[in-house]
Amino acid sequence: MPNQEPTAAFNPIYLFLFISVGLNIFLVYSGYLSTDYNTLSYTTTCTTLKEKPLENSTILLIWIWPFGKKFDLNSCSAKFNIDGCHLTVDRELYDDAHGVLINHRDIKNDLSNLPTKPRPFFQKWIWMHFESPENTRRLDGLNNLFNVTLNYRRDADIVLREQFIIKSEDTEDKIFPQVLDKKDKLVCWIVSNWNERHERVAYFNELKKHIDIYALGRHFGKQLSDTQYKETLTRCKFYLSFENTNLHYDYITEKLFNPLTLGSVPVALGAPRYIYERFVPKDAFIHVKDFSSPQKLAEHLLSLDKNVDEYKKYFQWRKHFEIKLVSYPEEHACRACQYIRTKKDYQVFRNLNNWYWDAINDGT
Ligand SMILES: *[C@@H]1O[C@H](CO)[C@@H](O)[C@H](O)[C@H]1NC(C)=O
Numbered sequence: 001m002p003n004q005e006p007t008a009a010f011n012p013i014y015l016f017l018f019i020s021v022g023l024n025i026f027l028v029y030s031g032y033l034s035t036d037y038n039t040l041s042y043t044t045t046c047t048t049l050k051e052k053p054l055e056n057s058t059i060l061l062i063w064i065w066p067f068g069k070k071f072d073l074n075s076c077s078a079k080f081n082i083d084g085c086h087l088t089v090d091r092e093l094y095d096d097a098h099g100v101l102i103n104h105r106d107i108k109n110d111l112s113n114l115p116t117k118p119r120p121f122f123q124k125w126i127w128m129h130f131e132s133p134e135n136t137r138r139l140d141g142l143n144n145l146f147n148v149t150l151n152y153r154r155d156a157d158i159v160l161r162e163q164f165i166i167k168s169e170d171t172e173d174k175i176f177p178q179v180l181d182k183k184d185k186l187v188c189w190i191v192s193n194w195n196e197r198h199e200r201v202a203y204f205n206e207l208k209k210h211i212d213i214y215a216l217g218r219h220f221g222k223q224l225s226d227t228q229y230k231e232t233l234t235r236c237k238f239y240l241s242f243e244n245t246n247l248h249y250d251y252i253t254e255k256l257f258n259p260l261t262l263g264s265v266p267v268a269l270g271a272p273r274y275i276y277e278r279f280v281p282k283d284a285f286i287h288v289k290d291f292s293s294p295q296k297l298a299e300h301l302l303s304l305d306k307n308v309d310e311y312k313k314y315f316q317w318r319k320h321f322e323i324k325l326v327s328y329p330e331e332h333a334c335r336a337c338q339y340i341r342t343k344k345d346y347q348v349f350r351n352l353n354n355w356y357w358d359a360i361n362d363g364t
């Protein structure tokens with residue numbers, strides 16, 4: 001019996017599927033569909049379905065992925081114990097968004113990539129920034145624009161930084177004995193951003209005349225993966241936690257907290273010691289200004305290399321404290337949402353430029 005059905009190629013259903021799939025691919029590649037579509041499409045085959053926020057959840061719109069870094073938008077509850085937050089990158093939710101998170105570095109000079117639609121009366125814009133003012137270009141037009149600041153400074157609305165947390169009970173340090181055997185390097189430094197004008201470069205150049213420094217990072221043509229970075233820090237007795245700025249208060253970064261966490265003793269250069277001591281127990285680190293010259297510092301490090309008992313003293317804090325690191329930018333987004341959810345008052349940040357770039361004082 002002859003087949004009365006049209007052959008597959010002419011079946012209108014196949015033709016329809018072919019066209020609609022092709023159209024979708026075209027739309028995604030040509031940017032007509034939002035990135036949100038891309039992230040959603042693997043969870044659903046229905047191309048029109050959008051995630052719908054729960055009735056009473058707080059909507060935080062991440063305007064641009066910070067530094068292009070994508071992360072799981074559904075982790076606030078599980079990872080940070082923050083409930084009721086709906087994080088999204090779907091700009092169609094702008095009119096309903098309680099907060100809009102904007103990372104300073106992603107703002108164009110002429111502000112042309114900021115939202116242009118009228119701002120709903122209840123919506124707050126959150127300015128997020130985690131670099132020092134010295135190394136950040138200042139943009140005109142940021143005053144009277146944002147409502148909330150998210151920053152490492154203690155006087156920001158939302159403060160987020162690595163912290164020493166008091167243990168509920170003293171426990172013997174386990175890290176130190178483990179890492180001590182692995183240490184085959186005395187002093188290490190990993191640096192990408194090399195600038196002759198930075199104090200840290202001058203200090204390094206002088207220090208290395210008096211002690212061997214195992215130097216890595218992009219500047220030295222040895223870029224490290226995350227795992228290699230951690231391994232390296234574990235192998236080093238001392239790590240040069242040299243910040244690229246020293247003018248601004250409260251600016252102490254993962255350059256200090258990572259070696260502390262991984263069992264290396266940081267040698268700090270940046271803010272004065274008393275500022276470090278606001279955040280870090282004073283016997284957990286060495287400060288370059290504890291010594292009158294790089295040579296004197298080198299002598300101290302060499303003597304600690306020979307005296308394990310003295311060296312061990314830098315690990316005593318581990319009995320009483322643990323370090324809480326911050327996971328960027330996931331935690332930042334969740335904290336921002338939590339803040340918007342709980343703090344309902346009207347807020348305007350009048351002079352952001354002045355607050356961040358002009359106020360060079362130490363916060364005392
Ligand atoms: C949000 O709505 C759900 C469902 O109506 C309700 O069970 C829950 O208690 C509400 N949560 C808050 C914080 O109002």
Ligand SMILES: *[C@@H]1O[C@H](CO)[C@@H](O)[C@H](O)[C@H]1NC(C)=O
Binds near residue numbers: 345
């Ligand atoms: C947020 O700041 C803008 C700009 O200063 C202001 O117009 C708006 O009313 C503020 N909104 C809230 C909810 O505080």
